[in-house]
Amino acid sequence: MALAGTPQTVPDIEAFLEQDQRKDLLRFTTAGSVDDGKSTLIGRLLYDSRGVYEDQLAAVQRSPVNRSSGTIDFSLLTDGLRAEREQGITIDVAYRYFATPKRKFIIADTPGHEQYTRNMATGASTADLAIVLIDARNGVLTQSRRHASIAALLAIPHIVVAVNKMDLVGFRADVFESIRQEFAGHLKRLGVTGARFIPISALDGDNVISRSPRTPWYRGESLLEILENVPVDGDRTRGSMRFPVQIVIRPDSTFRGYAGQVVAGVLRRGDPVMVLPSGRTSRVKSIVTWEGELAEVFAPMSATVCLEDELDISRGDMLVHPAQAPRVSRHFEAALVWMNEQPLRLGTPYLLKHTTQQLTANVTAIAHRVNVNTLAEEPAETLELNEIGRVAIETARPLFFDAYTANRWTGSFILIDPIGNSTVAAGMIQEPRRQAGADRAARSALLDLEFQASRPTPAERFARAGHYPAVIWLTARRDLAYLLERQLFQRGCQVHALAEDVESRILPELAALLTAAGLIAIFSVSGPDAEELERARAQAGSDRFFHFDAESLAASDEQAAHQIMAALEDRGVLLKRDRFTEAEGI
Amino acid sequence: MTPRLTHLRLLEAESIHILREVAAEFARPVMLYSIGKDSSVMLRLAQKAFHPGKIPFPLLHVDTGYKFQEMIEFRDRYTREIGATLIVHRNRRALDEGANPFRLGTEKCCALLKTRALLDALAEGGFDAAFGGARREEEKSRAKERIFSFRDPLGQWDPKNQRPELWNLFNSRIDKGESIRVFPLSNWTELDVWHYIHLERIQVVPLYFAKPREMVVRGETLIPVEHDFPLLPGERPRLVMCRMRSLGCTYCTGAVRSEADTVPKIIAELVGLRRSERENRVIDHDREGSMELKKREGYF
Numbered sequence: 028m029a030l031a032g033t034p035q036t037v038p039d040i041e042a043f044l045e046q047d048q049r050k051d052l053l054r055f056t057t058a059g060s061v062d063d064g065k066s067t068l069i070g071r072l073l074y075d076s077r078g079v080y081e082d083q084l085a086a087v088q089r090s091p092v093n094r095s096s097g098t099i100d101f102s103l104l105t106d107g108l109r110a111e112r113e114q115g116i117t118i119d120v121a122y123r124y125f126a127t128p129k130r131k132f133i134i135a136d137t138p139g140h141e142q143y144t145r146n147m148a149t150g151a152s153t154a155d156l157a158i159v160l161i162d163a164r165n166g167v168l169t170q171s172r173r174h175a176s177i178a179a180l181l182a183i184p185h186i187v188v189a190v191n192k193m194d195l196v197g198f199r200a201d202v203f204e205s206i207r208q209e210f211a212g213h214l215k216r217l218g219v220t221g222a223r224f225i226p227i228s229a230l231d232g233d234n235v236i237s238r239s240p241r242t243p244w245y246r247g248e249s250l251l252e253i254l255e256n257v258p259v260d261g262d263r264t265r266g267s268m269r270f271p272v273q274i275v276i277r278p279d280s281t282f283r284g285y286a287g288q289v290v291a292g293v294l295r296r297g298d299p300v301m302v303l304p305s306g307r308t309s310r311v312k313s314i315v316t317w318e319g320e321l322a323e324v325f326a327p328m329s330a331t332v333c334l335e336d337e338l339d340i341s342r343g344d345m346l347v348h349p350a351q352a353p354r355v356s357r358h359f360e361a362a363l364v365w366m367n368e369q370p371l372r373l374g375t376p377y378l379l380k381h382t383t384q385q386l387t388a389n390v391t392a393i394a395h396r397v398n399v400n401t402l403a404e405e406p407a408e409t410l411e412l413n414e415i416g417r418v419a420i421e422t423a424r425p426l427f428f429d430a431y432t433a434n435r436w437t438g439s440f441i442l443i444d445p446i447g448n449s450t451v452a453a454g455m456i457q458e459p460r461r462q463a464g465a466d467r468a469a470r471s472a473l474l475d476l477e478f479q480a481s482r483p484t485p486a487e488r489f490a491r492a493g494h495y496p497a498v499i500w501l502t503a504r505r506d507l508a509y510l511l512e513r514q515l516f517q518r519g520c521q522v523h524a525l526a527e528d529v530e531s532r533i534l535p536e537l538a539a540l541l542t543a544a545g546l547i548a549i550f551s552v553s554g555p556d557a558e559e560l561e562r563a564r565a566q567a568g569s570d571r572f573f574h575f576d577a578e579s580l581a582a583s584d585e586q587a588a589h590q591i592m593a594a595l596e597d598r599g600v601l602l603k604r605d606r607f608t609e610a611e612g613i
Numbered sequence: 614m615t616p617r618l619t620h621l622r623l624l625e626a627e628s629i630h631i632l633r634e635v636a637a638e639f640a641r642p643v644m645l646y647s648i649g650k651d652s653s654v655m656l657r658l659a660q661k662a663f664h665p666g667k668i669p670f671p672l673l674h675v676d677t678g679y680k681f682q683e684m685i686e687f688r689d690r691y692t693r694e695i696g697a698t699l700i701v702h703r704n705r706r707a708l709d710e711g712a713n714p715f716r717l718g719t720e721k722c723c724a725l726l727k728t729r730a731l732l733d734a735l736a737e738g739g740f741d742a743a744f745g746g747a748r749r750e751e752e753k754s755r756a757k758e759r760i761f762s763f764r765d766p767l768g769q770w771d772p773k774n775q776r777p778e779l780w781n782l783f784n785s786r787i788d789k790g791e792s793i794r795v796f797p798l799s800n801w802t803e804l805d806v807w808h809y810i811h812l813e814r815i816q817v818v819p820l821y822f823a824k825p826r827e828m829v830v831r832g833e834t835l836i837p838v839e840h841d842f843p844l845l846p847g848e849r850p851r852l853v854m855c856r857m858r859s860l861g862c863t864y865c866t867g868a869v870r871s872e873a874d875t876v877p878k879i880i881a882e883l884v885g886l887r888r889s890e891r892e893n894r895v896i897d898h899d900r901e902g903s904m905e906l907k908k909r910e911g912y913f
Contacts, residue, residue, distance in 0.1 A: 152779035278666035448786035
């Protein structure tokens with residue numbers, strides 16, 4: 028331990044500071060009840076890594092309640108509130124801190140009872156790793172299953188299963204092995220891969236800090252080694268860039284910066300960005316911080332971004348790369364952890380807080396409730412305190428989001444009771460389901476439809492309409508889509524725009540149908556989907572298909588509409604205006 | 614290679630996020646400025662959060678009248694230097710009635726001159742959010758406090774009825790008269806704070822640095838001689854090489870014997886000594902769980 032020595036001279040401390048400065052940070056969560064040794068394990072980690080201060084120890088030793096017979100009751104170090112000390116249980120989430128020469132650690136320590144599911148979810152929400160404790164004497168109990176389920180639901184990247192109290196089963200390999208096999212099955216059903224199993228004795232310290240000679244059959248790392256070596260936050264900078272605007276900074280008329288935290292990906296000076304919900308685009312002029320301008324910022328840095336164009340941007344908007352738009356919709360499905368004594372009411376407005384925006388939302392349906400112990404899907408009319416369910420949500424305005432599994436920060440939300448102001452639920456947005464009841468039937472019928480050539484020929488249709496059919500494919504340019512529809516309509520074209528919440532899977536088929544009917548179809552899709560794009564191009568015919576990505580279009584809707592009109596004329600879909608009038612004159 | 618933030622830069626980014634959320638969502642935020650090292654770090658983070666703009670809320674110092682003179686001098690000079698708006702509040706009535714720690718005992722004195730004064734100042738200013746520099750590591754009951762900590766109209770904290778706080782989504786909804794205490798430094802440790810002060814070259818009150826000071830030595834405790842501190846028979850102040858580990862009122866802030874006269878030396882002392890920083894604060898020892906009791910009543 029680097030902290031063990033007492034640096035006497037300034038050069039020593041400079042070296043210490045050098046090393047301390049390079050540390051990263053791992054957040055992990057533990058869950059458990061009175062008897063499974065969780066508090067003992069945490070106390071051991073804090074104590075052995077010298078995170079426990081001498082005088083806090085002294086206070087424990089003179090405390091009137093002392094639960095165990097040993098010299099130091101580690102759990103008294105960690106249970107904070109008077110009520111908890113009196114009842115001997117851990118009620119809430121408590122945060123603990125310790126450090127080794129490699130890393131700083133934050134522990135979210137939560138109770139394990141079923142009635143504390145919400146606390147477990149809270150602790151899990153920011154964790155990089157979960158330690159699931161199993162008492163070697165009792166084998167796999169409901170509580171360990173529940174903790175693993177919540178860890179999986181909250182998408183904690185790493186799971187470590189610590190089989191504790193190995194001292195009480197004589198450090199037998201077969202006991203450990205049978206628990207490992209049983210629990211691995213549960214983890215597999217949860218879709219958790221790469222979980223690690225470790226035999227420990229928190230009380231005696233076996234395999235906690237260093238490998239124990241009492242488990243020669245165990246070849247893996249000690250718990251602390253795992254905690255020190257597991258990769259953290261690696262994926263956050265690789266994902267699509269997301270920058271929710273927190274506040275606009277305008278000290279004077281010459282400076283306008285958008286302050287926020289990069290919640291995923293990397294943002295560089297000069298990058299093209301698209302602003303949601305407007306869909307307008309610009310470039311990053313500068314990235315401003317107190318230290319000076321930066322060439323790039325990455326997740327999870329806080330920064331202030333200035334753009335080249337003057338756009339109307341405010342809190343709740345989000346900057347993204349134009350080629351990496353998130354989903355934009357008023358409807359989505361989510362896993363919901365209910366956290367309030369008042370059960371969920373369907374169809375009642377709640378406030379939904381997502382990134383930096385807050386809007387009104389309804390839960391429109393409950394698909395099912397998840398039994399957090401067995402993972403069984405059960406029918407449910409409502410969700411009660413500590414219950415988890417899959418629900419459908421409708422928001423008053425479109426939300427821009429990613430699936431929680433792809434991005435924890437743009438895929439999560441909380442629900443707030445607008446009257447009592449409490450936080451009533453935590454939600455994780457799910458990937459759109461490929462099938463959902465009646466919707467699915469209608470959609471597959473459409474997908475299965477084979478369009479037959481209609482009897483009027485394209486030439487006849489052209490003679491009547493004065494233009495050829497076409498598909499115009501835009502990304503997140505709803506306003507532009509409607510402007511263009513209006514302009515084409517005023518020119519006498521047969522036109523139809525689809526720009527609200529379009530399910531991109533059916534667009535290729537719609538493209539085929541609408542062009543067969545001689546129409547100009549304008550689609551504004553929420554995000555890029557190369558596969559659907561190419562299918563639509565094939566369905567409509569590439570000479571009739573106009574794809575405009577964000578970078579090729581002007582930010583202003585008027586200018587962009589003008590560009591698209593010119594393209595339609597160039598490719599002969601529309602007659603050029605002058606020729607058109609000439610033709611009329613004949 | 615994937616870019617990676619060090620623990621201090623991660624903590625910084627998280628704190629800046631919190632500061633901005635509050636500035637964006639509350640009508641009248643205020644920052645409790647206690648002049649100590651944690652306040653100094655919080656203030657720097659606020660400068661960073663709103664750069665190149667000014668800090669968009671005032672600072673509030675609750676002056677018990679029993680602070681060190683050096684603290685008051687530092688407060689006035691430093692806040693002027695960085696162009697911050699400073700509000701100073703005292704419980705005049707209690708002071709006029711002669712409230713002091715020697716007569717009332719520390720528990721009652723603290724209730725009047727700190728807790729009451731703070732609640733009055735918040736009510737007077739109509740503040741709906743107040744930043745505090747408290748850290749979860751400092752004390753056991755703080756370990757469970759939320760970053761956004763809800764207070765009822767009387768300023769009280771209900772530890773059993775806290776709002777769940779997930780991801781980086783903070784619930785800032787309150788009704789009239791209610792308020793939120795916000796702790797941007799929740800996840801910082803004492804070592805983090807000193808290391809950040811070192812890295813960022815942040816100015817702190819000179820009382821943190823060791824030098825010979827006039828002290829009354831009472832058992833293990835060193836008590837500064839200021840504000841007419843009553844001596845016991847036979848007691849007499851001595852020059853002791855010492856420094857303050859945390860800053861409060863002169864009577865309640867015990868000093869520690871130390872040679873550390875620079876920030877790196879303080880850090881060296883910290884990692885070598887490993888004693889909890891509030892240990893020298895007389896108030897925390899009044900009763901076991903005393904901090905939790907004070908917090909329930911409205912103390913920071």
